[in-house]
Amino acid sequence: MAVASKKIPAPDRVAVKTALLSVSDKSGIVELAKALSKKGIRLLSTGGTHKALSDAGLAVTDVSDVTGFPEIMDGRVKTLHPNVHGGLLAIRDDAEHVEAMKVHGIGAIDLAVINLYPFEEVRAKGGDYPTTVENIDIGGPAMIRASAKNHAYVTIVTDPSDYAGLLEELADGATSYAFRQRLAAKAYARTAAYDTAISNWFAQALDIATPAYRTIGGVLKEEMRYGENPHQKAAFYVTGENRPGVATATLLQGKQLSYNNINDTDAAFELVAEFLPEKGPACAIIKHANPCGVATGPSLKEAYKRALACDPVSAFGGIIALNSRLDGETAEEIVKLFTEVIIAPDADEAARAVIATKPNLRLLVTGALPDPRTPGIAAKTVSGGLLVQSRDNGMVEDLELKVVTRRAPTAQELEDMKFAFKIAKHVKSNAVVYAKDGQTAGIGAGQMSRVDSARIAALKAEDAAKAMGLAEPLTRGSAVASEAFLPFADGLLSAIAAGATAVIQPGGSMRDAEVIAAADEAGVAMVFTGMRHFRH
Structure with a gap:
């Protein structure tokens, strides 16, 4: 009362x-x-x-x-x-x-x-x-x-x-x-x-996945000039989660990050954290929360150049995330292209000096990488409600891959499959990713049809090949990943036409048999992961 x-x-x-x-x-x-x-x-x-x-x-x-x-x-x-x-x-x-x-x-x-x-x-x-x-x-x-x-x-x-x-x-x-x-x-x-x-x-x-009452709390870190668009008001709040990333990073130089910068930088850093630095340098380049290039390499500079080669046009004005300490040589290479933000666990003095020549370029250091396996929550608002789910902390290394075709993948194809599937997890659905030798060859993101994603990724690979003066795109002899099952054989056939020789996908479609048959007819190896990575 x-x-x-x-x-x-x-x-x-x-x-x-x-x-x-x-x-x-x-x-x-x-x-x-x-x-x-x-x-x-x-x-x-x-x-x-x-x-x-x-x-x-x-x-x-x-x-x-x-x-x-x-x-x-x-x-x-x-x-x-x-x-x-x-x-x-x-x-x-x-x-x-x-x-x-x-x-x-x-x-x-x-x-x-x-x-x-x-x-x-x-x-x-x-x-x-x-x-x-x-x-x-x-x-x-x-x-x-x-x-x-x-x-x-x-x-x-x-x-x-x-x-x-x-x-x-x-x-x-x-x-x-x-x-x-x-x-x-x-x-x-x-x-x-x-x-x-x-x-x-x-x-x-207490491992209560769906508590009766759920709230999200945060402390104001900074007011922003605007949100996704100039007519939208926005602010940045930190939740106190002990997770290295854009919310806890130190801004060494550059302008205040915008709403879109923060969103894209978070996407970039979470992606590159999939690659442990002890296994080698890795670089992810993000534009509008989607990767336009990801690669590993013998050095951080090479990893960056290989990531850039996937889609140098889209990389303009993008976000660069690195899994290890930024060095001077890599910084020299990065500043050749207009970039909005660089985020890395650290940056040496030589790198800081190079970046300082570009006063508007934001340089963020985090001290560490976030652990992709750490549990957590993700939330988004809908009219009158709040959708909450656990963080997608599934890792392809933890999955039991099932070979479903007559031909098993080669050792190199298997590595390329795993690499591509890691990337697909961070691409807006529907997602198709081609990869070869630790480098993305083409990425198709956010299409209403999976076959369109496969075609767009192949077209981007062709454009990149022309820009690099290559005789053929890197999709030739590549592995291709789909973050969700292939509902029809058409997406697979598009990937095969682009030159893919191995396919990794969750499986689970009513037409799996049809898709497997198409792969067998083309002599392509296919594995099922049993785990989907929708990203809307």
């Missing part, structure tokens, strides 16, 4: 006479407390915050002196008391509330400066179950929510970055209603994100 409002109007400016400070992140808290004290504001505090302020020589009252009850149970119980919550929730212009405060000896608290136990940090660092649970804050969120609800009278500050703004607002010793509203909105968003992190951790820890 809803509680009716007494419709007492909120005052504009409210004087701050008493402040409660209880923080886990103590950055800037002593300086803030000193400034508040100079304004004659009484300070209340708890536990470690009280000690920090006392050690700084400030006059501060322990909350246990206000509640008349000691801090107990290792600090689990200290602020959950009517003298605290009554002081935060009391409506100062309600006669009944004022009378209750007098009867029970409850003093008003006008300002609450509170931040929470570092649950997200402990989780990100892989804390064990008991340690993670112990870092779930209870009193903090309760006080934040109480203060935010009563923002007509109480100012709630949850972020050290707001301390300077608070002191500016308190120039005359009071805060405005608009200021309190903004901070209350931020406070509820903070507790929502905090609870989201906790609930998602529980779901992961």
Whole structure:
């Protein structure tokens, strides 16, 4: 049953006479407390915050002196008391509330400066179950929510970055209603994100694939000039997942990344992470979230040149992802072509110097590669809903490949098959990828018909061959991958016409027998993976 409002109007400016400070992140808290004290504001505090302020020589009252009850149970119980919550929730212009405060000896608290136990940090660092649970804050969120609800009278500050703004607002010793509203909105968003992190951790820890309630939380990293298009507003939020990538990368140089840059850079880095650096250098070039060239090589420079050779036209203005440290020679090669972003685990001094000659080129370093096998979630919005699924962490190396044709693939064809299937996993469906000797030969992406993807990939391979002055496209003698089953033999026949001699696909079509027969008739080797990689 809803509680009716007494419709007492909120005052504009409210004087701050008493402040409660209880923080886990103590950055800037002593300086803030000193400034508040100079304004004659009484300070209340708890536990470690009280000690920090006392050690700084400030006059501060322990909350246990206000509640008349000691801090107990290792600090689990200290602020959950009517003298605290009554002081935060009391409506100062309600006669009944004022009378209750007098009867029970409850003093008003006008300002609450509170931040929470570092649950997200402990989780990100892989804390064990008991340690993670112990870092779930209870009193903090309760006080934040109480203060935010009563923002007509109480100012709630949850972020050290707001301390300077608070002191500016308190120039005359009071805060405005608009200021309190903004901070209350931020406070509820903070507790929502905090609870989201906790609930998602529980779901992961207990292997609950579809929890009854699902939320996605994030912290604003930066506002963006616009979204996919100039008329769309956008911002970048980080979720706190401990995964190397664009969200956690360091921007060494270049302009602010755009919405599309971030989307494409994430796609590029997740793709190149499929190739372990200990097995050799690899490069992926991405345009509009699709690869236009991927390759391995004896050196990073060669891997880049081989990736570029697949589709040098589409690579213009693209995103380059590398699986190992960017060196000067590779950087020299990359800057010959206009590129939006380079992302790599690291970059040596020579590479940084080369990239510095292109001030608008963004260079991101991540410190490591994301693990393709790590579980996680992926989400997208639909009208009125949220689609959530587990991350596609299937790896072709983990699959039991089934030879379904009379001819088995050669050792080289098998390697090319696996390479092509890795790439197909990261291509928008319908996807067809030709590969040969650790290099993409042609990529067909996002077509409504799989046969069209096969034809487009072959045409791109022909164009690339002409650009390189080759007698024939690299699709001749290549392996071809389809990320989903081939529903008809036409897609296979197009690939064979392009020169493919080996095919890898999930299988599972009603017409598998027809497709296998067509492969046998052409003398082509085919294997089934049993795993599909749709990417919409």
